[in-house]
Amino acid sequence: xxxxxKISPSSAVNLDNVDLTLYNRLLEAEPDICKCIAxxxxxxxxxxxxxSGMSVRKAILNLQRGKEKETARMLSNCMLCxxxxxxxxxxxxxxxxxxxxxxxxxxxxx
Amino acid sequence: MKENILIxxxxxxGLEAAGQLLKLGYNPIIVEKSDxxxxxVADWNRLFPDMSPAEDLVSRLIAASSEAxxxxxxxxxxxxxxxxxxxxxxxxxxxxxxxxxxxxxxxxLFDASKKEEYGYGVYNQVxxxxxxxxxxxxxxDERIPEEGPAAMGFVHCVGSxxxxxxxxxxxxxxxxxxxxxxxxxxxxxxxxxIYCFYMDLRMFGKKYEDFYxxxxxxxxxxxxxxxxxxxxxxxxGKLVVKAEDTLxxxxxxxxxxxxxxxxxIVCNQQTCKTAGLLSLPIDxxxxxxxxxxxxxxxxxxxxxxxxxxxxxxxxxVPETLAEARSAALEIHNYILNxx
Ligand SMILES: Cc1cc2nc3c(=O)[nH]c(=O)nc-3n(C[C@H](O)[C@H](O)[C@H](O)COP(=O)(O)OP(=O)(O)OC[C@H]3O[C@@H](n4cnc5c(N)ncnc54)[C@H](O)[C@@H]3O)c2cc1C
Ligand code: SF4
Ligand code: SF4
Ligand code: SF4
Numbered sequence: 001x002x003x004x005x006k007i008s009p010s011s012a013v014n015l016d017n018v019d020l021t022l023y024n025r026l027l028e029a030e031p032d033i034c035k036c037i038a039x040x041x042x043x044x045x046x047x048x049x050x051x052s053g054m055s056v057r058k059a060i061l062n063l064q065r066g067k068e069k070e071t072a073r074m075l076s077n078c079m080l081c082x083x084x085x086x087x088x089x090x091x092x093x094x095x096x097x098x099x100x101x102x103x104x105x106x107x108x109x110x
Numbered sequence: 111m112k113e114n115i116l117i118x119x120x121x122x123x124g125l126e127a128a129g130q131l132l133k134l135g136y137n138p139i140i141v142e143k144s145d146x147x148x149x150x151v152a153d154w155n156r157l158f159p160d161m162s163p164a165e166d167l168v169s170r171l172i173a174a175s176s177e178a179x180x181x182x183x184x185x186x187x188x189x190x191x192x193x194x195x196x197x198x199x200x201x202x203x204x205x206x207x208x209x210x211x212x213x214x215x216x217x218x219l220f221d222a223s224k225k226e227e228y229g230y231g232v233y234n235q236v237x238x239x240x241x242x243x244x245x246x247x248x249x250x251d252e253r254i255p256e257e258g259p260a261a262m263g264f265v266h267c268v269g270s271x272x273x274x275x276x277x278x279x280x281x282x283x284x285x286x287x288x289x290x291x292x293x294x295x296x297x298x299x300x301x302x303x304i305y306c307f308y309m310d311l312r313m314f315g316k317k318y319e320d321f322y323x324x325x326x327x328x329x330x331x332x333x334x335x336x337x338x339x340x341x342x343x344x345x346x347g348k349l350v351v352k353a354e355d356t357l358x359x360x361x362x363x364x365x366x367x368x369x370x371x372x373x374x375i376v377c378n379q380q381t382c383k384t385a386g387l388l389s390l391p392i393d394x395x396x397x398x399x400x401x402x403x404x405x406x407x408x409x410x411x412x413x414x415x416x417x418x419x420x421x422x423x424x425x426x427v428p429e430t431l432a433e434a435r436s437a438a439l440e441i442h443n444y445i446l447n448x449x
Contacts, residue, residue, distance in 0.1 A: 015364035034326045
């Protein structure tokens with residue numbers, strides 16, 4: 001039936017239900033990922049950001065909040081130029097991280 | 111005759127100053143309102159940044175000041191100004207004539223029950239930073255389940271940076287205390303999921319940032335940037351905590367077994383009363399007002415009156431001790447040169 005409106009799904013994140021299986025597997029390969037301080041240097045330096053909204057900061061945060069699909073979608077915009085790695089103050093090898101995420105998700109998709 | 115110096119407060123500031131003044135050949139007299147020395151630090155367990163036992167520090171300071179006259183369970187009743195000194199009447203009936211007074215009256219922990227939305231004193235699983243230190247020392251607190259909490263959280267800035275709570279200032283030590291306590295809980299309960307809800311992480315001191323990195327990397331503590339907006343209880347008696355994850359711009363909700371409120375450092379109301387007896391001014395943040403907040407933090411605007419430690423604002427232990435030594439030296443100079 002059409003009521004003329006629809007209920008949109010809540011955007012709230014319920015931390016109780018976040019499935020971190022994949023994130024925890026990623027942590028084994030990239031233990032530095034949890035050192036991110038959300039400073040945004042990576043985003044600001046990213047040449048793809050202006051056109052596609054690419055942001056390593058957001059990619060990491062989405063993984064931590066269980067929003068893997070959003071991360072996967074975002075990573076397809078990365079050109080692997082490595083600028084973000086140069087600026088990260090916590091020394092996270094973000095370029096390598098991006099590759100690890102892609103690898104893990106590809107395996108998952110199989 | 112040795113010069114009398116009256117020290118109000120037997121916390122670490124008062125004890126350290128007394129020890130130094132003894133070495134300089136004076137007669138310090140400590141007036142402490144509670145039944146023990148060491149102040150707040152006597153209630154703590156291990157101190158950042160080296161995780162050294164608080165008990166060791168307090169007993170070392172007590173030993174170094176044991177020659178001082180110490181009155182426990184005593185306060186100042188009233189003060190009479192004489193020509194160039196004061197006649198101080200204590201609550202135990204003793205009166206002391208002195209030219210020099212040192213305030214080492216410390217701070218009060220913010221009363222967390224005033225922030226009703228956090229449920230302190232309402233829900234069984236909500237405690238303060240101070241309660242948690244007490245539990246580290248005694249192992250006794252019904253709010254902490256024996257098997258440990260499956261999930262727990264720390265709320266930063268409780269009663270600090272809060273104009274409505276009438277404390278706009280930052281308490282300075284609670285960010286690092288939260289991270290320290292989160293690590294300690296994870297050491298005790300490795301399976302626990304631990305969250306810190308913060309607005310900014312103010313890790314200003316020596317090695318504090320290392321604590322933060324270690325909390326993230328070695329202990330997997332989860333940091334969520336956002337002030338907790340409300341705490342409620344579900345039918346199973348667990349806490350439901352709501353905040354905005356301001357990094358993603360989305361509201362977050364989580365169910366916890368234990369919540370620790372990082373109560374802030376606020377001015378000691380009683381100090382203000384004692385300061386009133388001597389017509390000393392109070393600064394805009396509610397703490398005692400120094401002659402100058404840059405060059406003369408340990409001196410009152412009034413001759414012969416000195417300050418040390420958290421009576422002038424939030425401070426760490428090493429800062430408090432350094433100030434106590436500095437105040438002792440100022441007092442020494444004042445006696446030698448009359449300035
Ligand atoms: C939860 C928590 C954990 C902390 N952990 C650390 C840590 O690990 N490392 C660190 O460096 N710092 C830590 N701090 C900071 C530390 O507690 C302070 O730096 C320290 O207590 C300051 O000492 P103080 O002597 O100035 O004041 P206080 O400790 O408050 O002592 C003041 C004394 O004066 C007495 N007094 C007050 N008014 C009167 C009066 N009118 N008459 C007589 N006596 C009076 C009081 O009873 C008390 O004994 C922590 C703070 C908090 C809140
Ligand atoms: S490697 Fe990818 S994410 Fe990093 S700056 Fe280059 S395009 Fe942006
Ligand atoms: S630059 Fe590094 S620390 Fe900063 S947001 Fe990006 S990944 Fe995180
Ligand atoms: S030290 Fe941290 S928790 Fe404490 S008031 Fe300042 S910002 Fe808030």
